[in-house]
Amino acid sequence: MRALKQHELSLADRLADMAVDALIDEADLSPKPALVDRRGNGAHSDLHLGLMHASALSLWPMFKEMAEAALDIGEVGLPLREALGRIGREGEQAMLATTQGVNTHRGAIWALGLLTAAAALEPRTITLTAAKLALLNDRFSPQPMSHGAQVAQRYGARGAREEAQLGFPSVTQRGLPQLHKSRRENAGEQNARLDALLAIMTDLADTCVLYRAGTEGLATMQQGAQAVLDAGGSANLAGRRQLHELDLQLLALNASPGGAADLLAACLFIDRLDGAL
Numbered sequence: 502m503r504a505l506k507q508h509e510l511s512l513a514d515r516l517a518d519m520a521v522d523a524l525i526d527e528a529d530l531s532p533k534p535a536l537v538d539r540r541g542n543g544a545h546s547d548l549h550l551g552l553m554h555a556s557a558l559s560l561w562p563m564f565k566e567m568a569e570a571a572l573d574i575g576e577v578g579l580p581l582r583e584a585l586g587r588i589g590r591e592g593e594q595a596m597l598a599t600t601q602g603v604n605t606h607r608g609a610i611w612a613l614g615l616l617t618a619a620a621a622l623e624p625r626t627i628t629l630t631a632a633k634l635a636l637l638n639d640r641f642s643p644q645p646m647s648h649g650a651q652v653a654q655r656y657g658a659r660g661a662r663e664e665a666q667l668g669f670p671s672v673t674q675r676g677l678p679q680l681h682k683s684r685r686e687n688a689g690e691q692n693a694r695l696d697a698l699l700a701i702m703t704d705l706a707d708t709c710v711l712y713r714a715g716t717e718g719l720a721t722m723q724q725g726a727q728a729v730l731d732a733g734g735s736a737n738l739a740g741r742r743q744l745h746e747l748d749l750q751l752l753a754l755n756a757s758p759g760g761a762a763d764l765l766a767a768c769l770f771i772d773r774l775d776g777a778l
């Protein structure tokens with residue numbers, strides 16, 4: 502049988518490919534502080550790299566369906582927002598069935614789901630469109646006392662919902678500019694991606710870190726990430742030492758920057774999309 506050529510894939514197929522690739526690239530990137538990577542499980546007892554890959558792959562049909570819903574409905578509005586909410590909740594069930602109940606990618610479903618739908622509508626205004634979608638209230642969304650909701654209440658932190666509603670400032674103002682800067686400085690692709698993750702970590706109110714390690718954990722993450730960048734980034738020996746130090750500090754606090762990892766995946770998705778335009 503003749504192999505299917507790239508240009509014969511639908512737009513929804515290609516966007517789903519890019520979203521899953523971004524998740525797999527994020528998981529594989531090493532050494533990420535206290536996160537699951539090629540070295541090990543970081544600060545997680547119930548996660549490992551194989552599970553992150555299986556979870557990412559289980560989400561391909563969901564991303565495709567989100568892109569198709571955007572193409573079918575054709576505009577930002579409550580019908581698309583509520584379609585995405587329904588598809589996202591079904592995607593979460595597929596993820597949990599694959600991981601036997603472990604939350605691997607809840608934040609990524611949210612961020613990449615909005616971005617995939619936005620890209621299907623108009624890739625050039627992707628973060629603005631995603632923000633408009635995130636600002637709409639899905640009437641069918643359950644309001645559980647999630648970890649994010651608990652720390653939002655306790656610390657007044659800006660969590661995943663607000664990050665999307667503001668148009669992903671951690672991605673557009675931190676991650677992507679750092680990715681491009683480190684590439685220009687010939688840091689090497691893996692180091693440039695690590696630097697992008699660290700740039701996101703310098704300013705993010707990561708609700709996973711806050712939930713597990715409070716404000717001490719958050720300050721350790723933000724200041725430690727800044728110290729790596731100040732020392733020249735991941736491609737630099739002094740920066741690598743700081744990165745190792747940050748890994749040890751976060752592990753000691755059991756603080757895992759899962760929200761920052763999701764936003765790195767969002768960054769890699771937008772970067773890939775830019776390259777395909």
Ligand SMILES: CC(C)(COP(=O)(O)OP(=O)(O)OC[C@H]1O[C@@H](n2cnc3c(N)ncnc32)[C@H](O[C@H]2O[C@H](COP(=O)(O)OP(=O)(O)OP(=O)(O)O)[C@@H](O)[C@H]2O)[C@@H]1O)[C@@H](O)C(=O)NCCC(=O)NCCS
Nearest residue numbers: 586589605606607608614647648649661664706708759760
């Ligand atoms: C609007 C929702 C995002 C729900 O938000 P909420 O804050 O209420 O919910 P959480 O369940 O806490 O999930 C938010 C996840 O987002 C990631 N995240 C954290 N901080 C930020 C941030 N500042 N900006 C962006 N993203 C952020 C993070 O995801 C990662 O962490 C997950 C592991 O978290 P957790 O379960 O707390 O982990 P552990 O500490 O390991 O648990 P224990 O082992 O200790 O028990 C992991 O999945 C990463 O992805 C947050 O977890 C949205 O989800 C929603 O409304 N969904 C409903 C359906 C819908 O509309 N779907 C999408 C349509 S496009």
Ligand SMILES: Nc1ncnc2[nH]cnc12
Nearest residue numbers: 528536537605759762763
């Ligand atoms: N690599 C990773 N490790 C732990 N939690 C995550 N959530 C998203 N990516 C993650």
